[in-house]
Amino acid sequence: MNLRQSGDENTMSRPCREFEPLLVLLASGEELDAASHENLTAHLAGCADCSAELGRERELLALLSEHTSEPDAGLLASCRANLEDALDREEEGSWWRRVVGAVVPASWLSPPPAWSAALLVLIGFSVGLFGPRLLRHPTSPASFVISNSADANASGVNANAPASSAPSSLAPASSALSALDLHTADVAGINVFPSGSDEPPQVQLQMRTQQPVTVQGTVDDDNVKNVLCYILQNNDRFGPDVRLNAADLLRARHNDPEVRSVLCHAVRSDRNAAVRLKALEALNGADPGDIMRQTLLDALVDDQNPGVRMEAINELRGMAAKGELASDDDHLLSVLRNRMQSDSSNYIRLQSAAAIRDLSGR
């Protein structure tokens, strides 16, 4: 490689100032908007200085590319080993955070120190004030298990799941759950235990009302279904993890009209994009109908999250390919054309065009 004399710089041509930034972007492989690209291309055809500048930009980038540092395998391996050690130390140090976290919500654990101190004072004051009153209430330590399954197989995936327990024989499931006031209940957790066969998995819903309650069964059980639907319909009361699990489990009953309605509601209104996406995935393959079609179109037009819009267009394409969408549906075609022309995602624009082609081919 030869090093040229620096004096040669004075003889170099200068690019046109108004096109300099575009030359940098073009050389770096950035997509220009159509108007800028056309303008620059036309200019380059007639301007030798700018063409030369573009060549120099590309040479510079090629030179820099030859001298990048690629991490060698040994360094990467040692970084991974160090990280594992650091994570082990993090886990050891976090036990006290878990103890506190069981009492204090996780989001309260990371405020500035002054807020943490104030919070601890408030908790201490509250315990002192209300503790004696609570201690005077009769306690019933037993937790009630409402189960429709005689063989609750507890070899589930959740490491914190309780040991296998034979269901207590209490009031029959349906009457016990009807007495459960969902409006004041809280779902503390959802455990899923695979059945190990073609049977649907066992679902265990741990709920808190005036007493701890566990609802257990498969998703075919209407009690389980009702609680899962309630979770999705009241997204301001339940955390995103619980809502995600609920949407995922309801997939098995997506042809149930009530479940389909709840999943469509979640697609439209859940504030968490992952839950909206999970609800869309749960609807995939459900019997097509107006509510499905409209939900997918609304998601494609209104959802701010590109992942959700991608799933919506994927499902619409699937429905179009199966002949489940009418080729003369003006609203559908209008939405697809709009997305094809104006969606910010290139993938969605292409898929919208393909969907239009699928429909017009029939």
Add this chain to the structure above:
Amino acid sequence: MKSPGEDTTMGISVALDGDTRQAAAARVAEEHELVRKSQAGNRLAFEELVRRYDRDVLRLAMNLVHRAEDARDIYQESFLRVYRNLDRFRFECSFYTWLYRIVTNVGLDHLRRRTSHREDQAPVPEEAEGGTRDFFDRQPELSAASNPEKTLLGQEVGEKIRGAMKRLSPRERIVFEMKHYQGMRLRAIGEMLGTSEETVKNSLFRATKKLRASLDGIR
């Protein structure tokens, strides 16, 4: 001209590949599952997430600081921050974007600390068996019969490039690295840095001009 496997609808060329669509959706779903499991405390799931991206993170760190120990620090600090704050990730953006926000913040902090400590600017040879080894000496040989003169010239150019990169501000350097070595779009870089695409464009333009001014004599 239409190529095999391509179709044209309304003037837009559509490359038809149903497998790509399904594969992309499956990857996103799989990653969401890994994130949720990690948030629930599954260490194996978190380590799987790390392995998906850690090579790229380390490459970015290496190209920013050019010192293995510093790159190791950026790597570790970034992934520890991810681990500690994973419960705050709400799927409002892709995990990749969120991770790189953290990595760029850690990288910027590191670069800013280095510019305020001038003694860290020069490469510090590391002791090894039989003598000292510079960063460039540790790069693997490209051919069994290496040309010493070519290697030396390559090292000289490499030193000049490193010197030119040090003249960039921390932000200009991060933008340039992410654009040219990570291949990211300017809008994505703006999301990761918490700034507008226009600001990122200006940073890239300034970085390129400075590098041209420093390296135009090299061909």
